Amino acid sequence: xxxxxxxxxxxxxxxGYHLWSQACGSISLxxxxxxxxxxxxxxxxxxxxxxxxxxxxxxxxxxxxxxVRAKDIQLFKLSRVSWNxxxxxxxxxxxxxDSALNDAGVHPGDLxxxxxxxxxxxxxxxxxxxxxxxxxxxxxKQSFVYHIGGFTRPTSGPFLMxxxxxxxxxxxxxxxxxxxxxxxxxxxxxxxSPGLKSEAFAHQILNGFKQI
Numbered sequence: 563x564x565x566x567x568x569x570x571x572x573x574x575x576x577x578g579y580h581l582w583s584q585a586c587g588s589i590s591l592x593x594x595x596x597x598x599x600x601x602x603x604x605x606x607x608x609x610x611x612x613x614x615x616x617x618x619x620x621x622x623x624x625x626x627x628x629x630v631r632a633k634d635i636q637l638f639k640l641s642r643v644s645w646n647x648x649x650x651x652x653x654x655x656x657x658x659x660d661s662a663l664n665d666a667g668v669h670p671g672d673l674x675x676x677x678x679x680x681x682x683x684x685x686x687x688x689x690x691x692x693x694x695x696x697x698x699x700x701x702x703k704q705s706f707v708y709h710i711g712g713f714t715r716p717t718s719g720p721f722l723m724x725x726x727x728x729x730x731x732x733x734x735x736x737x738x739x740x741x742x743x744x745x746x747x748x749x750x751x752x753x754x755s756p757g758l759k760s761e762a763f764a765h766q767i768l769n770g771f772k773q774i
Contacts, residue, residue, distance in 0.1 A: 593618065594770075596739040611698035613742065619679065620690035621672070622723070623660065626653035630660035632669035637677060657768070658689030658711060658720030685712045685756055689719050690767065692738060696746065704751055706742075710764050712756025721764050723771050733774050741766035 592599075595606045595613065605614035619639040623630060659673065664686040668675055679688045689711035696704045711719060724734065744766045745751065753759050 592733075592735050594735055594737045594739075595742070597737065600738075605695075605697070608696065609698065611696065611701075613694060613696050615692070615694040615738075617691055617693040618738070620657060621659050621679065621687065623656050623720075624653050625656050625660070630663060632663055632673050633671055635659055635663065635669075635671075635673055637672035637679065652726065654725055655723040656720045657723050657764070659687040660720060664712075681709075681712065681755075687711055689721075690764065692741070692767075696751075706745065706751040708741075708745065708753045708763055709755075710753065710760045710767075712760065719761075719764055721768055723768065724773075735770070735772050735774055736767075737770035737772070738767065740769045 594600065595615065596608070598606050600606065600615050600618070602615055605612035607613075619637065621635050621637055623635045663669060663673070668680060673680070673687065679691070680686070681688060688709045690708070691710075692706075692708045694706055696706060698704075741763055745753075745763060750759065753763055
């Protein structure tokens with residue numbers, strides 16, 4: 563029998579970390595850019611210039627093998643600091659919105675379209691938003707907008723972040739520099755629909771997710 567225990571999840575997204583905690587186990591997730599805490603006011607060093615993140619929002623949920631409910635999906639954003647969730651001792655930490663929920667249309671709570679994370683009935687939910695500006699010497703300031711998601715499988719997610727087999731203390735870093743570098747190298751500053759580029763960007767985001 564699977565024993566489900568309630569743990570307290572803290573999200574600190576700028577500057578800081580997300581923390582899933584319990585007496586016998588915890589998971590922390592620290593967002594960074596190039597190994598630095600993200601500075602939304604002054605920006606962060608990027609090569610010889612600056613990269614300023616204005617928005618980083620994404621959905622995440624814990625999948626323990628049972629049906630995922632709308633209330634299980636949590637929206638991480640810069641202004642949000644904490645929430646409570648029930649998870650089992652084994653499961654998967656997922657980035658995005660569960661496929662069945664995405665196919666079913668709009669939902670209440672964090673999935674309410676009022677949060678600006680729903681495209682339409684044709685494309686579904688945005689799993690992740692990353693927006694900002696890049697300033698390099700001798701170049702015009704370049705804005706970038708990446709809205710990743712949808713339900714056009716297999717390219718739209720959700721995406722596995724980590725497999726947890728037992729409750730313990732886990733610490734992760736989510737460094738977005740890999741995804742940004744991948745996009746900048748291609749002069750790709752705008753992704754606003756599901757598809758192969760959206761999927762590739764999501765996998766670059768996952769490349770920055772590492773246990774420490």
